[in-house]
Amino acid sequence: MDSCLGIEENSNHILEKDTMLSSLVDMGYLVEEALTAMNNCGSEAQLSELTDYICAAQMVKDFDAQLRESPDEEDSTSVMTSYSYTMPRNDYLAREKKRKLHKFQQFGRKWHKGSEKKHWDEDGDIMHLPNPMIGFGIPDDPWPIVERKLPEVAIGPPYFYYENVALTPKGAWSKISRFLYDIEPEFVDSTHFSAAARKRGYVHNLPIQNRFPLLPIPPRTIQEALPLTNKWWPLWDKRTKLNCLQTVIGSAKLTERIRNALENNEKYGDEPPPHVQKFVFEQCRKWNLVWVGKNKVAPLEPDEMEMLLGFPRDHTRGGGISRTDRYKALGNSFQVDTVAYHLSVLKNQFPNGINILSLFSGIGGAEVALHRLGIPLKNVVSVEIAEVNRNIIRSWWEQTNQRGQLIEIADVQQVSIERLDQWISSFGGFDLVIGGSPCNNLAGSNRRLKRSLLWNKGMEVPRIGLGGGLALLWQDHIDLMVLIQDPYRIDALLLQERILWRFTDFYGHRET
Numbered sequence: 448m449d450s451c452l453g454i455e456e457n458s459n460h461i462l463e464k465d466t467m468l469s470s471l472v473d474m475g476y477l478v479e480e481a482l483t484a485m486n487n488c489g490s491e492a493q494l495s496e497l498t499d500y501i502c503a504a505q506m507v508k509d510f511d512a513q514l515r516e517s518p519d520e521e522d523s524t525s526v527m528t529s530y531s532y533t534m535p536r537n538d539y540l541a542r543e544k545k546r547k548l549h550k551f552q553q554f555g556r557k558w559h560k561g562s563e564k565k566h567w568d569e570d571g572d573i574m575h576l577p578n579p580m581i582g583f584g585i586p587d588d589p590w591p592i593v594e595r596k597l598p599e600v601a602i603g604p605p606y607f608y609y610e611n612v613a614l615t616p617k618g619a620w621s622k623i624s625r626f627l628y629d630i631e632p633e634f635v636d637s638t639h640f641s642a643a644a645r646k647r648g649y650v651h652n653l654p655i656q657n658r659f660p661l662l663p664i665p666p667r668t669i670q671e672a673l674p675l676t677n678k679w680w681p682l683w684d685k686r687t688k689l690n691c692l693q694t695v696i697g698s699a700k701l702t703e704r705i706r707n708a709l710e711n712n713e714k715y716g717d718e719p720p721p722h723v724q725k726f727v728f729e730q731c732r733k734w735n736l737v738w739v740g741k742n743k744v745a746p747l748e749p750d751e752m753e754m755l756l757g758f759p760r761d762h763t764r765g766g767g768i769s770r771t772d773r774y775k776a777l778g779n780s781f782q783v784d785t786v787a788y789h790l791s792v793l794k795n796q797f798p799n800g801i802n803i804l805s806l807f808s809g810i811g812g813a814e815v816a817l818h819r820l821g822i823p824l825k826n827v828v829s830v831e832i833a834e835v836n837r838n839i840i841r842s843w844w845e846q847t848n849q850r851g852q853l854i855e856i857a858d859v860q861q862v863s864i865e866r867l868d869q870w871i872s873s874f875g876g877f878d879l880v881i882g883g884s885p886c887n888n889l890a891g892s893n894r895r896l897k898r899s900l901l902w903n904k905g906m907e908v909p910r911i912g913l914g915g916g917l918a919l920l921w922q923d924h925i926d927l928m929v930l931i932q933d934p935y936r937i938d939a940l941l942l943q944e945r946i947l948w949r950f951t952d953f954y955g956h957r958e959t
């Protein structure tokens with residue numbers, strides 16, 4: 448019996464691996480990429496984690512290729528200007544250690560085995576992520592980090608906030624950081640803010656003192672977030688948190704298989720036999736299935752995902768948006784409470800409102816977060832390629848009676864230097880540039896083209912005197928990417944056929 452169970456488990460496992468592999472191949476990934484991702488992310492990894500991993504691996508490859516092609520790195524006219532700043536990593540680690548020690552003493556908590564490792568180094572094939580993944584602190588953290596040393600040149604405003612999936616292949620994060628003044632990413636899992644996981648890294652130059660959470664504090668367990676499921680939740684399904692919300696949901700066929708497995712085993716008593724429990728539990732975990740009736744599990748509804756992600760109810764509903772589009776957009780979006788916690792420090796600094804350049808806006812996680820924090824949105828340049836998503840942001844903008852100006856741009860490739868220049872002169876510059884990598888959308892038949900949209904080039908606008916600037920974002924087909932300015936100076940770079948143009952201008956003082 449035992450061995451039989453063993454064989455069954457084993458063959459289940461092989462079957463699952465095969466299914467995962469063929470799903471990835473169907474999505475257009477190469478078998479080798481899929482296998483590497485599966486090996487590195489482990490057998491528990493969800494499809495979205497694997498696609499994120501592959502996407503990040505491609506990004507690293509593109510980076511490397513680009514770096515190899517780029518002219519002398521030390522040359523200030525090359526795509527990458529020099530990075531003289533060395534990150535105070537030792538300071539950071541020492542503080543981390545101290546903080547963990549304090550926590551350990553206070554609560555007698557045992558720290559996860561890997562938690563004392565440097566967490567974004569490049570040892571091994573995959574990075575060691577911190578555990579618990581709470582970044583510089585979470586709302587009920589008695590010992591948050593409230594200070595960090597940023598290089599002079601990166602101290603804002605203007606602020607930037609760059610998000611990416613936490614789990615990336617070797618070297619990806621250090622490469623991303625390298626384009627952003629070597630600032631250490633803040634790794635946070637949204638389980639600390641909501642009932643669903645979302646492991647992300649954020650590289651930003653925001654202050655980290657006096658953060659505050661959005662109110663009301665959202666439910667942090669499945670049982671609180673989805674109370675109607677409690678009645679049907681079996682005792683042997685011990686989940687209290689959902690996994691990362693994904694762009695795709697479990698199929699009706701799967702939920703039917705689960706129901707059949709449970710019904711066929713009812714004769715064995717109150718509880719299904721262990722191998723059935725294990726199968727059901729694993730599938731539920733993998734696909735975020737919740738209990739909606741006797742022996743009946745179901746994927747989350749889009750409105751439940753909206754709630755778990757901190758969006759207003761019906762944010763993505765109606766106006767011609769399909770369920771598939773809703774899932775896709777929600778699966779890619781920010782977790783609003785998490786991002787809002789980081790952005791909350793801007794509230795006192797911008798009482799009269801904020802100008803933002805929102806890149807790859809999706810369904811407007813950043814805009815919703817700022818609005819929910821009570822930070823007035825003055826001018827928002829929102830760059831988002833999917834029409835459905837732009838419609839969602841526009842409806843939300845109208846429904847929330849925003850007084851500012853929403854400027855919608857469909858494609859990041861349309862963000863020309865002239866346009867940036869115009870916006871800057873008309874409203875006095877951006878206070879915040881915010882964006883997440885459009886990685887998740889790269890799967891699919893048109894992958895080659897989509898791949899080209901990866902940010903695989905980077906450049907930096909160094910500060911001159913009092914001036915400031917930042918640039919990030921890199922893409923193959925785009926001649927230019929971003930700039931920011933300080934209150935008095937506009938400083939932009941344009942990269943065109945490997946020639947770097949630079950121009951500087953003055954627009955006088957900006958009122959804050």
Ligand code: SAH
Pocket residue numbers: 776779780781807808809810811812813830831832833836857858859860882883884885886888900
């Ligand atoms: N942070 C966002 C989601 C980011 S997902 C939120 O809170 O919803 C990345 C987004 O980038 C997707 O919505 C995708 O449609 C968009 N995107 C991909 N390529 C793009 C391009 N070339 N120009 C503009 N947007 C693009």
